Amino acid sequence: MKHHQITIVDIAKQLNTSKSTVSRALTGHPKVSPEKRKAILDLAHKLDYQKNLIALSLVKRKTNTIGVIVPEFSNSFFPHVVMAVQKIASQNGYSVIISQSDECYETEVENARVMLANHVDGLLVSISKQTTDFEHFKVFERKGIPLVFFNRICNEMQVPKIIVDDRHGAFQAVEHLIKIGKKRIAHLAGPQCLLIGQNRMNGYLDAMKKYDIPVDEELIKVCDLTVPVIKDSVNALMDMKQPPDGLFAFNDPTAIEAIRVVKSRGFKIPDDIAIAGFSNEYVSSFVEPSLTTVAQPIDEIGRCATNALFEQMKRDVSEWKAVTNVLNTELIIRNSTLSDIKP
Amino acid sequence: MKHHQITIVDIAKQLNTSKSTVSRALTGHPKVSPEKRKAILDLAHKLDYQKNLIALSLVKRKTNTIGVIVPEFSNSFFPHVVMAVQKIASQNGYSVIISQSDECYETEVENARVMLANHVDGLLVSISKQTTDFEHFKVFERKGIPLVFFNRICNEMQVPKIIVDDRHGAFQAVEHLIKIGKKRIAHLAGPQCLLIGQNRMNGYLDAMKKYDIPVDEELIKVCDLTVPVIKDSVNALMDMKQPPDGLFAFNDPTAIEAIRVVKSRGFKIPDDIAIAGFSNEYVSSFVEPSLTTVAQPIDEIGRCATNALFEQMKRDVSEWKAVTNVLNTELIIRNSTLSDIKP
DNA sequence: CCACGCATAGGGAACGTTCCCATACTATTT
């Protein structure tokens, strides 16, 4: 015994009218007599009638759904961005389909395929650390589906991008390390295929250059964001004859892992080595010592990206804009770079 | 100039065949000649053909989508559960629509409405702290759409439920406080409309009873999970003539807030007051002192809930089961209840 | 009294797919 869904045809039959009239009444079309409208609305309510958005999507060729592809949910950054996205989307009557690439290229391609098959009206993407080919996103452009990158962007595509000023943020963090008197400053760099990896490294180099500190290649370790590699890198740094007295990490999870290693080896933070991260994860204010970091305007990133997407969706393909929106970062100084700890 | 979507009809026309044959070739139906199949598959690939899942959903009356409604994403618990859900869903060829109620009843009702309109094939729910009426979920039962509650459940509905043994977990935490010698143990309780609020309170009472410690009503403060209320409650406790020497909090964020207040007033943890939480948030191992807490099997909750939902979806409405799956918790002892801190 | 305008209502195509049924053709069996 199949469950029958109530449709406008059912309502029409019961009221001896046509599905056209019922449709008009339900969508608030003016040309329908008040009595009939009331009868239809009442019956619809009584029967728990729910418009079938699937059918509507088919005929309108528009799903009122946007997709979001992010690398992962394990840190606080992306869930918080998604929160902001969902808020704006639902204000505009849109649903959100979220998927995670798990930092894996193949999964990302599959995610994109699912988004396409589900006919999202627009897509927000922050790419995985493995992604270097963008064919799976270019399909969207060809099909006329707007795309907006945020945080981790694709440079070779002409679409709106929301990023923070990673280079300047990194510069600020390293400058701060220099200003508190550190000389040998190491950098745990992120994947260099990610633009943010390059930019944060460049910020590091900018600061070193500005203060005439020679860059020691040995002090720059490119990591892939996995715990074992971070551990090895930090151990290698601290094993040096002249270990670093300052450390700027690609992001907070990396910095926190570095803190763990450094502490377990008996070094004092920040006196032996001062450490700074990037992204101001929720957890960063809680670690011991609390982590100096570069904060990103998470809500604003989500809002800007979603708004940019909706703007794009309103426009015809021929009028698509490709502005890159660079948001400001803020250096947050905490105990991992402050020697006089207040209670 | 509208963007035209490639359909099976386009492919059929180009190859002088019918849409039926194209459909068969694309779905892997056996009765199609090898040459024709190859020609169709090749052309489909060449044209970037993407099956329209919307049309498919309409004809199959099945969307291959499940919905998830959670209270919020601001802590790590729900995002991690959602990760597990998505993993299993995508393994089964299902997409996931996620929405947050923001702990607000009205938003939850709206979320449920959207899920219904999008015709999800099943729904996973953890209710908001305000929810006491369940009409918006009962509609799903009436429409034959399976529903599974997890973590924060609805007792009055006969559907599968995945919970942890909150009562026993709370008991373990409080027993631990008693065993390390604490006598005046306070409880920062959660909303009593939530079953987990009641159960954790009961676990607290169980432990007190077992060890013949009289319960002082003044030591039980019901909170609503907002920071100001937690602060006030903790301050009130510490202002008492005889302040508590142990504290069991409804969840980790509450416990962490309590740690902040207690520390800022100059009390020593755990010597003056030992503190335990519930849920083992990611952040809890990083706070100073690290927090003793009751861990929930996050992945398992997500997996069990999703599997239960898929089981239910396979069955006819008349054969729906309503088993409640109670998962075990684990007490994790950290420095907030350990006086001899190792380096 | 008839033509006309206007308001309301109904019929039916369209959206893109699947799947049942019918048809045409080929191969097998008696």
Place this chain on the structure above:
DNA sequence: AAATAGTATGGGAACGTTCCCTATGCGTGG
């Protein structure tokens, strides 16, 4: 050689909605 079985193919309904087009009925002005 004819009947039969089987195979590949095409036609068309169905899913639930919107919206264009047409029909009906009514009142009004010439």
